[in-house]
Amino acid sequence: xxxxxxGSQRTTSLPPDNDTGPNNLQNFPGITSARLTTRxxxxxxxxxxxxxxxxxxxxxxxxxxxxxxxxxADNPPNTTPTGYGEGKTFLGQKNVTTNTSGDATFTFSTRxxxxxxxVVTATATNLSTGDTSEFSKACMVxxxxxx
Ligand SMILES: [Ca+2]
Ligand SMILES: [Ca+2]
Numbered sequence: 001x002x003x004x005x006x007g008s009q010r011t012t013s014l015p016p017d018n019d020t021g022p023n024n025l026q027n028f029p030g031i032t033s034a035r036l037t038t039r040x041x042x043x044x045x046x047x048x049x050x051x052x053x054x055x056x057x058x059x060x061x062x063x064x065x066x067x068x069x070x071x072x073a074d075n076p077p078n079t080t081p082t083g084y085g086e087g088k089t090f091l092g093q094k095n096v097t098t099n100t101s102g103d104a105t106f107t108f109s110t111r112x113x114x115x116x117x118x119v120v121t122a123t124a125t126n127l128s129t130g131d132t133s134e135f136s137k138a139c140m141v142x143x144x145x146x147x
Contacts, residue, residue: 013133016102017057026126028133029055029065029106034120035142039109048109049091049141055124059102064125067091069114073121073138085121085135095127114141 013027031053039048051067068087075081091112096104114120119138125131139146 015056016059023131023133024126024129026124026131026133027055027057028136029053029122029124030147031120031122031136031139031143032145032147033143034114034139034146036113036116041111046111047113048111049114049120051091051108051110051120051122051139053106053108053122053136054147055096055098055104055106056102057098057104057124057126059098059100062095062097062127063104064093064095064127065106065108066093066123066125067108067110068121068123068135069112070119070121070138073119074135084137086138087121087123087135091120116141 017027019025033052035050037050038045055063068089069091070086070088073081073083074085092110094108096106098104119140121135121138123135124133
C-alpha cells in the first residue's frame with residue numbers, strides 16, 4: 001500500500017471504484033504523458049499541449065475529466081511535497097466513458113500552453129452522481145511517461 005498523508009484519500013483511488021465515502025471516494029485520473037507538440041487545426045499547424053491518461057472507476061459510466069496547468073506540484077510549507085495537484089489554470093475538459101471493466105483512456109489537446117517544467121493535473125467527475133475526485137498526480141511537461 002502507498003503511504004498516505006493525513007487527511008488524504010489517495011489510497012482509495014484504486015480499482016474497482018466501488019468504495020464509498022465523501023464524494024464516493026471518486027478515483028482520480030492518471031496522466032501518462034504531457035507534452036508540447038503541433039497539431040493541424042483548421043488547415044494550420046498549431047502548437048498544442050497534448051495530454052494522455054487513463055481512468056479507472058465504475059463500469060459503463062461517463063466522467064467529465066478536467067485538466068489543469070500549474071507552475072509546480074502541490075508543495076505545502078513544512079511538509080514533504082505530495083506530487084499531486086495543483087490546479088492553477090483550467091485548460092479544458094472532456095467526457096470519457098469507461099468500459100465494462102471500469103477502464104477508460106483519453107487524449108486531450110489544447111492550444112493553451114503549459115511551459116516546459118510546469119505540470120498538468122486532472123480531476124474526474126462522475127456525471128451520474130456529481131462526485132468529483134481529488135487532483136491527480138502531477139505530470140511535468142514534457143513527461144513521457146509520467147506513470
Ligand atoms: Ca475510489
Ligand atoms: Ca468510489
